[in-house]
Amino acid sequence: MLVFIYDKTFEGLLTAVFDAYNRHTFPDTLIEEGEILPLFCEETHTVITDEAKSSRVWHGLEQKISASALSSLTVCWLSELPGIDLLLFNYIRKAIDAPKSIELNFGDPDVLQLAKIWKQINNERLRVIQFLRFQKTTDEIYFAPVEPIYNVLPLTLEHLKDRYAGQKWLIYDMKREYGYYYDMEEAREVRFEEKERSLLSAILDEKLLDKDELLFQQLWKTYFKSIAIKERINPRLHKQHLPVRFWKYLTEKQP
Amino acid sequence: MNANVLEKLKVLAESAKYDVSCASSGTSRSSKKGEIGSAAGWGICHSFAEDGRCIALLKIMLTNNCMYDCAYCINRRSNDIPRATLSVSELVDLTIEFYKRNYIEGLFLSSGVVRSPDYTMERLVRVIKDLRLVHRFNGYIHMKSIPGSSQELVNEAGMYADRLSVNIEIPNETSLKILAPDKDFQSVFSPMRYIQQGVLQSKEERRKFRHAPRFAPAGQSTQMIVGATADTDKDILRLSSALYQRPTMKRVYYSGFIPVNSYDNRLPALKQPPLVRENRLYQADWLLRFYEFKVDEIVNDAYPDLDLEVDPKLSWALRNPQHFPVDINRADYEMLLRVPGIGVKSAKLIVTSRRYGRLGSLQLKKIGVVMKKAQYFITCHELGIRTIQELTPQNVRDLLIRKPARKTDHRQLILQFED
Ligand code: SF4
Numbered sequence: 001m002l003v004f005i006y007d008k009t010f011e012g013l014l015t016a017v018f019d020a021y022n023r024h025t026f027p028d029t030l031i032e033e034g035e036i037l038p039l040f041c042e043e044t045h046t047v048i049t050d051e052a053k054s055s056r057v058w059h060g061l062e063q064k065i066s067a068s069a070l071s072s073l074t075v076c077w078l079s080e081l082p083g084i085d086l087l088l089f090n091y092i093r094k095a096i097d098a099p100k101s102i103e104l105n106f107g108d109p110d111v112l113q114l115a116k117i118w119k120q121i122n123n124e125r126l127r128v129i130q131f132l133r134f135q136k137t138t139d140e141i142y143f144a145p146v147e148p149i150y151n152v153l154p155l156t157l158e159h160l161k162d163r164y165a166g167q168k169w170l171i172y173d174m175k176r177e178y179g180y181y182y183d184m185e186e187a188r189e190v191r192f193e194e195k196e197r198s199l200l201s202a203i204l205d206e207k208l209l210d211k212d213e214l215l216f217q218q219l220w221k222t223y224f225k226s227i228a229i230k231e232r233i234n235p236r237l238h239k240q241h242l243p244v245r246f247w248k249y250l251t252e253k254q255p
Numbered sequence: 256m257n258a259n260v261l262e263k264l265k266v267l268a269e270s271a272k273y274d275v276s277c278a279s280s281g282t283s284r285s286s287k288k289g290e291i292g293s294a295a296g297w298g299i300c301h302s303f304a305e306d307g308r309c310i311a312l313l314k315i316m317l318t319n320n321c322m323y324d325c326a327y328c329i330n331r332r333s334n335d336i337p338r339a340t341l342s343v344s345e346l347v348d349l350t351i352e353f354y355k356r357n358y359i360e361g362l363f364l365s366s367g368v369v370r371s372p373d374y375t376m377e378r379l380v381r382v383i384k385d386l387r388l389v390h391r392f393n394g395y396i397h398m399k400s401i402p403g404s405s406q407e408l409v410n411e412a413g414m415y416a417d418r419l420s421v422n423i424e425i426p427n428e429t430s431l432k433i434l435a436p437d438k439d440f441q442s443v444f445s446p447m448r449y450i451q452q453g454v455l456q457s458k459e460e461r462r463k464f465r466h467a468p469r470f471a472p473a474g475q476s477t478q479m480i481v482g483a484t485a486d487t488d489k490d491i492l493r494l495s496s497a498l499y500q501r502p503t504m505k506r507v508y509y510s511g512f513i514p515v516n517s518y519d520n521r522l523p524a525l526k527q528p529p530l531v532r533e534n535r536l537y538q539a540d541w542l543l544r545f546y547e548f549k550v551d552e553i554v555n556d557a558y559p560d561l562d563l564e565v566d567p568k569l570s571w572a573l574r575n576p577q578h579f580p581v582d583i584n585r586a587d588y589e590m591l592l593r594v595p596g597i598g599v600k601s602a603k604l605i606v607t608s609r610r611y612g613r614l615g616s617l618q619l620k621k622i623g624v625v626m627k628k629a630q631y632f633i634t635c636h637e638l639g640i641r642t643i644q645e646l647t648p649q650n651v652r653d654l655l656i657r658k659p660a661r662k663t664d665h666r667q668l669i670l671q672f673e674d
Contacts, residue, residue, distance in 0.1 A: 104607045104608065104610075104611075105608060105611040106604050106607070106608040106618070106621070106622055107608045107609075107611055107612055107614060107618050108611075109621075112621050112622075126299075129299065130299055130300055130301055130302075131301070131302070132357055133356060133357055133358070134355065134356040134357050135356070136355075136356070142355065142356065144357070159295070162285050162286050162293045163286065163292055163293045163295075164292075164355070164357075165286045165288070165290075166286070166289070166290065166291055166292075167355055212256065212352075215256065215257075215258065215261075216256075216352050216353070216356065218261065219260065219261060219264055219349065219353075220353060220356070220358050222261055222264055222265050222268075223264055223265075223268050223313070223353075224302065224304065224310070225265075225305075226264070226265050226268035226269045226272070227268050227271075227272045227304050227310060227314060228272070228304040228305040228306045228308075229272055229273070229304075229306045229308075229513065231513050231527070231528055232306035232307075232308075232511075232513075232528060232530070233305050233306050234305075234306055234307040235305070236307075237303075237306075237307025238303055238304070238305050238306070238307050240307075241300070241303040241307060241309070242302060242303040250302065251356075251358070252302055252358075
């Protein structure tokens with residue numbers, strides 16, 4: 001069994017593809033530096049991430065698959081799913097070897113699998129866009145804490161920058177502990193310090209909120225209650241569309 | 256903004272909630288400096304109410320006072336309910352503040368009729384004009400045109416709204432006149448025609464001058480109440496199909512009748528809104544819009560009502576076994592669409608994937624075909640032994656509607672509810 005060891009970055013993965021073609025040997029497994037080697041490991045190769053090599057692979061791929069298929073590879077990478085690296089590796093290998101683009105060959109299990117993962121990530125991106133709730137703070141920053149299952153924050157920025165161009169906002173991934181702050185010019189990645197982190201919560205403390213914020217939260221909650229038709233109450237459908245894991249952050253689901 | 260808006264909001268949302276539409280799709284508009292918001296082009300639901308319906312827009316009435324007395328409507332003149340009216344600035348503030356917090360995609364504004372259709376329409380137009388021109392609001396706006404309002408006002412509304420709608424509510428004129436004595440088809444279809452003229456005219460102008468103003472770019476929609484009158488699904492769907500022939504009609508909504516005025520004996524006393532029938536109508540509507548079905552294939556004089564037990568596509572297939580089985584590896588796209596269990600997405604995937612090699616049942620399953628249904632209507636290289644031809648339509652029907660035996664938990668007390 002051949003194991004490639006790399007740094008778990010996307011560039012590292014592309015470099016691994018480069019190395020494999022260079023060595024004419026293809027890994028059965030990819031692991032991160034420091035991870036325990038699997039049983040039956042006969043040979044290892046350590047990949048040194050290299051900008052020049054990875055971009056050669058990337059440019060090579062550009063000749064083989066469309067721009068949208070390329071971008072969906074980076075999207076799938078953000079899934080952080082176990083084994084996603086090997087799946088991407090195998091897909092890239094197939095794409096390079098095939099005489100014509102493989103991206104629509106859904107009869108191929110790897111192609112179909114990646115299409116499904118892409119779909120899941122895209123769904124999660126949409127859910128964040130749907131369900132994030134801004135709370136206006138005393139310093140006029142609209143703050144939205146989120147907790148997506150995949151690392152999709154970077155994928156929401158384009159939409160949010162357009163939609164909320166005229167207000168300062170901060171969207172923060174509470175699980176991965178990073179976020180983006182938009183100052184009406186650009187969105188920059190930010191991380192809270194330890195002591196600031198204690199102020200963070202799904203619904204911010206009143207002290208931190210703009211004077212009208214609680215009224216608008218109250219108005220929205222009232223609206224949410226009033227708009228449901230009693231004769232059609234359907235808790236199952238409600239939960240199916242509005243997964244419970246989002247409730248914690250939804251203004252309208254607070255008591 | 257102050258706390259008494261809270262009470263008004265409650266009253267006016269309660270009054271507006273029976274309108275089904277909440278779609279926010281059909282317009283793309285990106286934000287420019289100094290403006291508020293954008294329109295995404297695809298519908299974004301920001302929440303789901305406890306009845307499971309999408310909340311995309313702030314759906315609200317300017318006022319729920321009304322001088323008319325439509326039998327099916329909670330806001331009719333003769334009802335003794337709390338009444339409220341929002342001021343233009345209250346409504347504008349609510350919309351913008353909700354929007355900035357990512358609660359909504361925009362506004363869906365309607366109103367009861369006060370003084371006259373034109374008087375009411377003018378006030379609605381004032382709200383959306385204010386939102387667009389004073390506040391530079393780019394979010395989605397759906398405005399309901401008041402039946403009987405003038406062409407001038409409809410034209411003005413079209414300058415600011417993304418979508419305009421006029422509800423038919425009752426699919427035939429005689430019943431409409433009985434239930435809503437102040438309305439007739441004319442009062443509904445005239446504004447529809449004005450909207451269409453506005454949209455087509457602006458399209459024409461924009462062909463010549465790129466910056467000519469857009470007119471209701473997301474077109475129009477309408478709604479019919481289902482189950483308030485004796486009209487059959489054939490009556491309803493024929494009307495829908497005729498409406499879809501018009502270039503600007505984007506959606507027809509179906510709303511299962513809820514007896515909000517149970518004292519009115521012109522209307523049936525239903526215990527439950529007819530939700531299954533409503534769902535079947537939406538499915539039939541999809542067949543009209545995306546599956547290239549003709550209305551007479553779905554309902555006709557021999558089959559005036561949709562089958563409540565099976566969906567309309569399956570029902571068509573069972574009535575027309577001569578078209579099956581369909582060869583997955585050869586059939587054209589239109590025929591694939593007709594197979595129960597194959598949707599638009601999987602039909603497209605089949606067409607692209609089979610270029611790379613023949614498809615078997617395993618791949619079909621992975622593509623997303625519902626094999627439980629499709630198996631009786633297709634052949635691929637390993638299937639095709641037990642199709643509708645060998646089994647007969649009746650047997651296939653029985654196989655498909657047979658409910659999996661419910662596992663009963665004997666430790667639990669079973670209560671029979673009777674009312
Ligand atoms: S005109 Fe509209 S609001 Fe007034 S009673 Fe009729 S349906 Fe209701």
